[in-house]
Amino acid sequence: MQRDRQNRFAGGAMDTELRFVVDMNVGRLAKWLRVMGYDTLFPKENGDNRLVRIALREDRVLVTRDAGIAQRRAALIGQMTVALIEKDDLRSQLGQLVRDLGLNLSGGFSRCVLCNEPLRPIAKGDVAERLPPYVLLTQTKFLECQVCRRVYWPGTHWTNMMSELSQVYREVS
Numbered sequence: 001m002q003r004d005r006q007n008r009f010a011g012g013a014m015d016t017e018l019r020f021v022v023d024m025n026v027g028r029l030a031k032w033l034r035v036m037g038y039d040t041l042f043p044k045e046n047g048d049n050r051l052v053r054i055a056l057r058e059d060r061v062l063v064t065r066d067a068g069i070a071q072r073r074a075a076l077i078g079q080m081t082v083a084l085i086e087k088d089d090l091r092s093q094l095g096q097l098v099r100d101l102g103l104n105l106s107g108g109f110s111r112c113v114l115c116n117e118p119l120r121p122i123a124k125g126d127v128a129e130r131l132p133p134y135v136l137l138t139q140t141k142f143l144e145c146q147v148c149r150r151v152y153w154p155g156t157h158w159t160n161m162m163s164e165l166s167q168v169y170r171e172v173s
Helices: 006-012 028-035 050-058 090-101 123-131 133-138 156-172
Strands: 021-022 060-064 082-084 119-121 143-145
Touching: 021 028, 021 050, 028 123, 028 156, 050 060, 082 090, 090 156
Parallel strands: 021 060, 060 082
Antiparallel strands: 119 143
């Protein structure tokens, strides 16, 4: 990890301003960071220079497996933080970020996994026509992305994702 942020995570508390920009070589992390509630950009065109510019301009942690980015002057002198991911498998990658940056789930399921926008609670009646029949019968709590209009609810997929993240936290503890 370049640029020591440990002082900002005293006692494992999350820095509520912590935001990310994710390189394509660890693209699956973007979705999972969003699931955890973190503002996470995943630019379609993300050459090294563009990623560095975004990280510097918006004070985002640049998440990558590219050691060359971590050796850039901006990272070495502490102008930006680079999370240099060590392993190939997703669970290890998530574990590294949780361990190194003190990430937590306090904001979990608050961002759209597709477009990164904050989710807003919405009444069942306002989204009923967009829900599968079984979901309409069994669920009562819904969230909607105001940009892409995707609807979320705490069903089995949500439960499975939380279980996976809980396992990551257990392995790191």
